[in-house]
Amino acid sequence: MSTALQFDTHEIFNQSPPYEDIDLFSTDGPLVEAVKANGAEAEIAALSAFGRQWGAAEMFGLGRRANENPPKLYTFNPKGFRRDVVEFHPAYHELMRASIAAGLHASTFTPTGKRAAPPAEVARAARYYMAAQVESGHLCPITMTRAALAALAAEPTLLATVAPKVVTTTYDPAFRPWTEKPGMTLGMGMTEKQGGTDVRANTTTATPSGDFYVVTGHKWFLSAPMCDAFLVLAQAPGGLTCLFVPRFRPDGSVNALRLQRLKDKLGNRSNASSEVEFAGAFALRVGPEGAGVRTIIQMVQLTRLDCALASSGFMRMALAQAVHHSRYRTVFQKHLYDQPMMRTVLADLALEVEGAVALVMRLARAFDYAGEDAREAAYARLVTPAAKYWICKTAPGFIYEAMECLGGNGYVEESILPRLYREAPVNAIWEGSGNVMCLDVLRALRRDEEAAELFGSLARQASRLAGAVEAPFDRDKAIASEAHARDMVGRLARIAAAAALNDSAPAAVTEAFVHTRLGRPGGALYGADGLEATEAELLLERALPER
Ligand SMILES: Cc1cc2nc3c(=O)[nH]c(=O)nc-3n(C[C@H](O)[C@H](O)[C@H](O)COP(=O)(O)OP(=O)(O)OC[C@H]3O[C@@H](n4cnc5c(N)ncnc54)[C@H](O)[C@@H]3O)c2cc1C
Numbered sequence: 001m002s003t004a005l006q007f008d009t010h011e012i013f014n015q016s017p018p019y020e021d022i023d024l025f026s027t028d029g030p031l032v033e034a035v036k037a038n039g040a041e042a043e044i045a046a047l048s049a050f051g052r053q054w055g056a057a058e059m060f061g062l063g064r065r066a067n068e069n070p071p072k073l074y075t076f077n078p079k080g081f082r083r084d085v086v087e088f089h090p091a092y093h094e095l096m097r098a099s100i101a102a103g104l105h106a107s108t109f110t111p112t113g114k115r116a117a118p119p120a121e122v123a124r125a126a127r128y129y130m131a132a133q134v135e136s137g138h139l140c141p142i143t144m145t146r147a148a149l150a151a152l153a154a155e156p157t158l159l160a161t162v163a164p165k166v167v168t169t170t171y172d173p174a175f176r177p178w179t180e181k182p183g184m185t186l187g188m189g190m191t192e193k194q195g196g197t198d199v200r201a202n203t204t205t206a207t208p209s210g211d212f213y214v215v216t217g218h219k220w221f222l223s224a225p226m227c228d229a230f231l232v233l234a235q236a237p238g239g240l241t242c243l244f245v246p247r248f249r250p251d252g253s254v255n256a257l258r259l260q261r262l263k264d265k266l267g268n269r270s271n272a273s274s275e276v277e278f279a280g281a282f283a284l285r286v287g288p289e290g291a292g293v294r295t296i297i298q299m300v301q302l303t304r305l306d307c308a309l310a311s312s313g314f315m316r317m318a319l320a321q322a323v324h325h326s327r328y329r330t331v332f333q334k335h336l337y338d339q340p341m342m343r344t345v346l347a348d349l350a351l352e353v354e355g356a357v358a359l360v361m362r363l364a365r366a367f368d369y370a371g372e373d374a375r376e377a378a379y380a381r382l383v384t385p386a387a388k389y390w391i392c393k394t395a396p397g398f399i400y401e402a403m404e405c406l407g408g409n410g411y412v413e414e415s416i417l418p419r420l421y422r423e424a425p426v427n428a429i430w431e432g433s434g435n436v437m438c439l440d441v442l443r444a445l446r447r448d449e450e451a452a453e454l455f456g457s458l459a460r461q462a463s464r465l466a467g468a469v470e471a472p473f474d475r476d477k478a479i480a481s482e483a484h485a486r487d488m489v490g491r492l493a494r495i496a497a498a499a500a501l502n503d504s505a506p507a508a509v510t511e512a513f514v515h516t517r518l519g520r521p522g523g524a525l526y527g528a529d530g531l532e533a534t535e536a537e538l539l540l541e542r543a544l545p546e547r
Helices: 029-037 041-054 057-068 090-101 118-132 139-152 158-168 292-328 340-369 373-407 417-429 434-447 449-466 475-480 485-504 507-518 533-543
Strands: 070-078 080-085 187-188 203-208 213-222 230-236 239-246 258-262 273-286
Touching: 029 041, 029 118, 029 340, 041 340, 057 090, 057 118, 057 417, 070 239, 070 258, 070 273, 070 434, 080 139, 080 340, 090 239, 090 373, 118 139, 118 292, 118 475, 139 158, 139 187, 139 213, 139 230, 139 292, 158 340, 187 292, 213 230, 213 239, 213 417, 230 273, 230 373, 239 292, 239 417, 292 373, 292 533, 340 373, 340 434, 340 485, 340 533, 373 449, 373 485, 434 449, 434 475, 434 485, 449 475, 449 507, 485 533, 507 533
Parallel strands: 187 230, 203 230
Antiparallel strands: 070 080, 203 213, 213 273, 230 239, 239 273, 258 273
16 A cells, blocks of 8 residues: 555655455464364364455444444334334344354354364354454354353253254344244343342243243343344242243244343444343243253353453454554654564563463363363363453453554544454453452362362463462462452463463463463553563564564
């Protein structure tokens, strides 16, 4: 691109070209290595095709338009009849179509609802990570749809009819019964006004009526309300129970879901999040009465993985934008990229993403093998909440720092940075907020022997990697103090990231991560970690090849 374009009053120069029409996969060295290290090498060509598709200027345009034109709720039709439908901008539908065509909503399951063979999780994780870099709001129904299949496993007959409708590559946004559609999406309703974390405080009821249930009550958050059905928690006679609540009754009439209003959110604007009342809605039970939490936690475990994947993707996009811009922008006759302090900041950001992507891809591998290998199941159980905690809480501050690398251009809406910045906190809040993730790690350590053993072995591995850094914890000390669980869980995540890097990245990267992330007290700002110039050189070359 020309850097000296004529304008009426001045020439334009010293601005970076748009960061688009790139291959989001092949230009991301750490991602390529992590995919290979976790068993998905055979997917490289397909992932590169996906990376080119999603890195196209057109896809970035769809992402922008879907967020500039948020969804609208139409509660009634012009004659006063209830409609309870949400209309989305065509750009949102295009994004949904592309994600579903690529199987982001279901590729880890077979049409019979069984888990697909490895490396289905790692291959999907890489795609999800790339899609999140471009637009994340539409990924809400995408993550819920695939995760719901895990909970539906508790009700094999229902799963057998739902799974073939989910495991297609057809997106059908029409408002009609799921049984008549070639493809369907699924949402989730747990949170009520009086409690989200504490779902046992749910007051919504599920009353048995023959072979179905009647659900009465509300949900304070019900995202993607145009999904074809929802997994909802409600109090049945036997206790808190998971229910399948479709938008239409079996007789074809609209089910009694009354969308009250849409939330006015900080970010996540392309996605609709509704408040809903169930006015005697038709529902089918999923799993035994009283087993609601146990049933739906299968779903939540998968959405938590996706939160960590998406936030890693946000950080990757923010980093790529910062590195790209700095290579073009000159300040004091020198590219920002060559200014010593900027290089340290950029390299430190790159190192954070190295750790995050290595960790989430390793975690995806654990999901690939959890069904057959107890150790991998323990890894998924222990590391999912830890990774969600560390990565999702890191992302907002990280994106802010990357934004600053672009100066004023980064703060302006036309760059993608403000959208990423607004989007990031929600991944830390939903699907279990930060403290709740830490409590979940404590629970795993207390109850799951395999998880506790894994914890010990990660700690020993960290000591070996870190050399002089002392073993950071032992299990008894770790579970003793709820008050200090954040410190322990943050360290656990960074240790697991170091171990994952050890499997996928060059030794120098792992060493840099260990000496800056395991040896230091938390809280240092990016670029204040004492990275050496040679380390910066390596990290920046890996982060983004020069064009
Ligand atoms: C945009 C958006 C969309 C959403 N979509 C959905 C949806 O589709 N379906 C759905 O069911 N929910 C949805 N949610 C709700 C979300 O899952 C909840 O907001 C979240 O789980 C937290 O619950 P809460 O808001 O009731 O907060 P609370 O449960 O009141 O928690 C508040 C804070 O207290 C902390 N905390 C809780 N317990 C403890 C403890 N014992 N010790 C220390 N700290 C603690 C939490 O970590 C949190 O930071 C959505 C939320 C948002 C923001």
